Amino acid sequence: MYETFSPNAKPLSTGVLNRSNDENLFNDYNIVHLPYCTGDLHIGSSTKEIADSPLYALLNMPECLGHNMTLHQVGYNNSKAVLDWAFENYPNPEEIIISGSSAGALGAQALSALVADTWQVETNNIRYSVLADSYVGVLPSDYSAGQLISYYGTCDLDIKASSKIMDQCEDNKLTVSEMISYMIEDVPAAQWMFLNSKYDRTQRYFYALVDQGILGYPFTNLISEEDFFSNMTAIIDVYLNISDDVSTFYVDSSQHVFLTVNDYLHNATRSPGGQELGEFLEDWLATNSSLNAAASAGSLDASGSTAGSSDNSSASSLNSALLIAVLAVIIAALFQ
Helix, strand or coil: CCCCCCCCCCCCCCHHHCCCCCCCCCCCCEEEECCCCCCCCCCCCEEEECCCCHHHHHCCCHHHCCCCCEEEECHHHHHHHHHHHHHHHCCCCCEEEEEEEEHHHHHHHHCHHHHHHHHCCCCCCCEEEEEEECCCCCCCCCCCHHHHHHHCCHHHCCCCCCHHHHHHHHCCCCCHHHHHHHHHHHCCCCEEEEEEECCCHHHHHHHHHHHHCHHHCCCCCCCCHHHHHHHHHHHHHHHHHHCCCEEEEEECCCCCCCCCCCCCCCCCEECCCCCEHHHHHHHHCCCCCCHHHHHHCCCCCCCCCCCCCCCCCCHHHCCCEEEEEEEECCCCHHHC
């Protein structure tokens, strides 16, 4: 169990990080693991004085009163330090994948341009991929991504993002789909994969937290499964429409995160299509185009999912490949 708010980052050794699993597709990769406890999607850099809130008493948390705490969110600082170390130690990889689970999925997307710039992936002909597991960023219509990352202090940081992102970030009008669309367009050679449950219960809880605030706890009135899936696919369809290098893997479940589960190769089946996650990932690691387009000759169903073709020449055999795992598993105890 990994709490949403934790004073200590916790390393993982499960799923894609489990070297003892002979089937693990990433066993031959050099893996740089970036744990998480900053609560800022790995892209924050801000310091704020936190005043006592009447919510502490209301939620029966008197131990939180009277501390006059300072909130330090330094996810970007941590991420940049890790990337600098990774570049120094792996300056010439044949392949780079940046991957994240839960909040780390958003972090991987937001840091994608910075990673591409650090290694100059296009100039150096490095195969580059972004693997986002279980967080797309479905938000209430009256709350923008710009508001969120502005709070984290991200608008003032050099994440190698398009100036269009920074301009809209400052005026709080930037949407998730706009932000990630710019990232996709900035590195057109990158392969992208979005792995999500159609009815992800934890993503729906976070939607409720943004929509209702903490007073909405225990969040008994979640956004419906149908509305969540519709909103999620609307975002990802934007990416599919601007790039031929975006693949999707939707699972007919409410499970949150897949890549940190030891049996990740077999614990999810694509809907529709029936292909296991491990088989799909193996195909994706070897392709240079969207598996959606390859499977359907450019025709997608309403969910954006189709079955992919098989290819045994997996890129996971590259000894010089680098997986940057931005794993932020934030399945909170209150959500179980």
